[in-house]
Amino acid sequence: MRPVDAVLDILRDEGVDRVFGNPGTSELPFTDALVAAGDIPYVLGVHEGPVVAMADGYARATRRPAFVSLHIAAGLANGLVGLLNASRSRTPLVVTAGQQDRRHLAADPMLSGDLVGLARAAVKHTFDVQHAHDLPLLLRRAFALAQQPPAGPVFLSLPMDLLQEDTPVEVPARSVRAPLGAATRLDEAAALLASAARPAIVAGDGVGRDxxxxxxxxxxxxxxxxxxxxPMHDRVDFPTTHPLHAGMLPATYSGIREQLAEADVVFIIGTHAFMAHHYTPGPPLPAGVRVLQLDTDPAELGRTFPVDLGLHGGLAATLTALTGLLAGRVPEAAERRERAGRAHTARRAEILTAARAASAGPAPLDPLAAAHAVAGALPRDAVVVEEAITTGIRLRQVLDLERPDSYVHTVGGGLGWGIGAAIGSRLGNPDRPVVAVLGDGCSLFGLQGLWSAARYGVPVTFVVMNNGEYRTLKETLDSWDSASTRQGRYLGLDLDHPRLDFTKAAGFFGIDAVRATSPGHLTEILAKSVVSDGPLLVDVPITGHG
Known part of the structure; x- marks a missing residue:
C-alpha cells in the first residue's frame, strides 16, 4: 500500500467521513488521492481560519476527532488561531500540512518553513514525518493522542514527495482503549461531601464534553x-433551568472567591484552572474552604490551587459511584434543594423582567432585549453557537439550556471562530437547527466562512449583534477608570464610521440576509429561519456603549 493510500485507509478506520481543508501545491498528492478514492468528501474553505473552526464544531457535534488539511507554512499560520481555540476547548483534531519536496528543502523554496516549530505552541503534540514507513504509525498515534485526556489538536508535517512515493507501507490495526473507570478513594470523597453544611459544585466543561x-x-x-x-463555559455542563443551578462564575479570581464565599466544601469537576481572564489579587477560593477535585487529566489535580483530595478517573463513572455512596447520608438535601430553588427562581424572574422592560422600541435594540428575542425563538432542540462576547453574557442569562450539546462556545478567545464552528456543528448534527449568535467584530474575523455555508447550502442562521464597537474592551477600560472620567476616549475601539452593513456582506457570499427592526421582528425572523433549508444572516443593530 502506498503512503497516501495508507493515510486514506487510516482515516476511514478512525471514523473520518470528511476532510476540512484549503489546498495548495504541497497538498496535491493528498487531494488527488481523495478524488481517486471518491468516498471521503472534501469540505472546502477559502481561508484556513474558518476551516479549522468548521472542524472544531464538527468534532464537538460528532464526538470524534475531525481531520484538517492545511497548506504548508502560510496556511498553517492562518489556522493557528483556530488551533489555539481547539487546544483551550479540548477539541480533538488531527491536523496535517504538506511540506515542500524534501529534495530541495535545503534551497529554502517558496512557502516552506519550520512547520513543526510553527505549530508547536498551538497544539498538543507535533510529528515531523520523514520516512514513509513511519507515516501509518504516527498517524495512528496522532488520533490516539488527540482523544487522550486532555484532548486537543495534534499536528503532522507531511512532505509532498513522501506521499508520492511508491514505497509499500503497512498499516497498523486500530487499538481499542477502555474508557477511564471510577476514581479511587471515593469513601473519603463521599465522607467529605456528606459532612458539608454548605456544599457547592463547579461544573467544568469536562462534564459536558464527557x-x-x-x-x-x-x-x-x-x-x-x-x-x-x-467561567465562560464552552457547553452545557448542568441544566440552567435546574433549581440547583446558581449561574456562571465570573472570570476573575476575586469574583469566583466572592461567589463561593458561603461554601464550606467545593467540588470542582472537569475544569481547567477556572480560566480566569483579568487579573485580580488573591486566590480563587475563599480561605478555609475544603476542596475536592475530579478530572480525567491527572495534571489538573491541585495544579493552581491546593486540594484536600484529588480524584483521577472517568467523570460519569466516578459521579455515579459517589452518588451511590451518598444515598441516604445527607438528610438535609431536600431542604437545600428547596432553598436553592427559591433563589434560582428569583434570579430568573429578575433577569426576565429586565429583558422585557428593555424590549420596548425599535432598533437599535438593547443587547439584553436582543438576547431575549433570540432565546424566545429557539426550538427546544436548537444548538446555539455563541461568539458574541458582551451580548453573549446576556444571552447566557436568558437561555434555557437543558439538552446536552445545545450550547457551543470557545474559551480560546481567538476571534473569528463562530461562523465556521456553526457550519461544522450543523454538518456534524444535521437533525438539530443551529443558530450562531455573533459579535460584529467576531464576524469580521471569520467572514470567509460564509462562502462555505453558501457553497454547501448549510442551514445555519447567523445572527450578527451589530453595535459598531469593541464593547468588551470599553467595558474593561471603564472597570479600571470610570466612564465619566474617560469622556469617550477609546483608541481603535469603534467600528461605526462607516457603520457595517452585514446584509451586504452576506449578499457578496450568496447568502440571504435581513435586518431586524425590533425584538418582535427578530423573534419572528428566527422562528422561521430555524426550519428553513438554507443559510440566513440576520443583521441586528444594537445599542452601543452609551
Whole structure:
C-alpha cells in the first residue's frame, strides 16, 4: 500500500467521513488521492481560519476527532488561531500540512518553513514525518493522542514527495482503549461531601464534553449542592433551568472567591484552572474552604490551587459511584434543594423582567432585549453557537439550556471562530437547527466562512449583534477608570464610521440576509429561519456603549 493510500485507509478506520481543508501545491498528492478514492468528501474553505473552526464544531457535534488539511507554512499560520481555540476547548483534531519536496528543502523554496516549530505552541503534540514507513504509525498515534485526556489538536508535517512515493507501507490495526473507570478513594470523597453544611459544585466543561451531565445532576441532588458553571463555559455542563443551578462564575479570581464565599466544601469537576481572564489579587477560593477535585487529566489535580483530595478517573463513572455512596447520608438535601430553588427562581424572574422592560422600541435594540428575542425563538432542540462576547453574557442569562450539546462556545478567545464552528456543528448534527449568535467584530474575523455555508447550502442562521464597537474592551477600560472620567476616549475601539452593513456582506457570499427592526421582528425572523433549508444572516443593530 502506498503512503497516501495508507493515510486514506487510516482515516476511514478512525471514523473520518470528511476532510476540512484549503489546498495548495504541497497538498496535491493528498487531494488527488481523495478524488481517486471518491468516498471521503472534501469540505472546502477559502481561508484556513474558518476551516479549522468548521472542524472544531464538527468534532464537538460528532464526538470524534475531525481531520484538517492545511497548506504548508502560510496556511498553517492562518489556522493557528483556530488551533489555539481547539487546544483551550479540548477539541480533538488531527491536523496535517504538506511540506515542500524534501529534495530541495535545503534551497529554502517558496512557502516552506519550520512547520513543526510553527505549530508547536498551538497544539498538543507535533510529528515531523520523514520516512514513509513511519507515516501509518504516527498517524495512528496522532488520533490516539488527540482523544487522550486532555484532548486537543495534534499536528503532522507531511512532505509532498513522501506521499508520492511508491514505497509499500503497512498499516497498523486500530487499538481499542477502555474508557477511564471510577476514581479511587471515593469513601473519603463521599465522607467529605456528606459532612458539608454548605456544599457547592463547579461544573467544568469536562462534564459536558464527557457526557456526564445527568450523572452530575444526580450527585448534586443527592447532596443538595448548588452548582456553578465554570467561567465562560464552552457547553452545557448542568441544566440552567435546574433549581440547583446558581449561574456562571465570573472570570476573575476575586469574583469566583466572592461567589463561593458561603461554601464550606467545593467540588470542582472537569475544569481547567477556572480560566480566569483579568487579573485580580488573591486566590480563587475563599480561605478555609475544603476542596475536592475530579478530572480525567491527572495534571489538573491541585495544579493552581491546593486540594484536600484529588480524584483521577472517568467523570460519569466516578459521579455515579459517589452518588451511590451518598444515598441516604445527607438528610438535609431536600431542604437545600428547596432553598436553592427559591433563589434560582428569583434570579430568573429578575433577569426576565429586565429583558422585557428593555424590549420596548425599535432598533437599535438593547443587547439584553436582543438576547431575549433570540432565546424566545429557539426550538427546544436548537444548538446555539455563541461568539458574541458582551451580548453573549446576556444571552447566557436568558437561555434555557437543558439538552446536552445545545450550547457551543470557545474559551480560546481567538476571534473569528463562530461562523465556521456553526457550519461544522450543523454538518456534524444535521437533525438539530443551529443558530450562531455573533459579535460584529467576531464576524469580521471569520467572514470567509460564509462562502462555505453558501457553497454547501448549510442551514445555519447567523445572527450578527451589530453595535459598531469593541464593547468588551470599553467595558474593561471603564472597570479600571470610570466612564465619566474617560469622556469617550477609546483608541481603535469603534467600528461605526462607516457603520457595517452585514446584509451586504452576506449578499457578496450568496447568502440571504435581513435586518431586524425590533425584538418582535427578530423573534419572528428566527422562528422561521430555524426550519428553513438554507443559510440566513440576520443583521441586528444594537445599542452601543452609551
Amino acid at each position: 457526557g456526564a451531565v445527568a450523572e452530575l445532576v444526580a450527585l448534586a441532588e443527592a447532596v443538595g449542592a448548588v452548582v456553578h458553571h465554570q
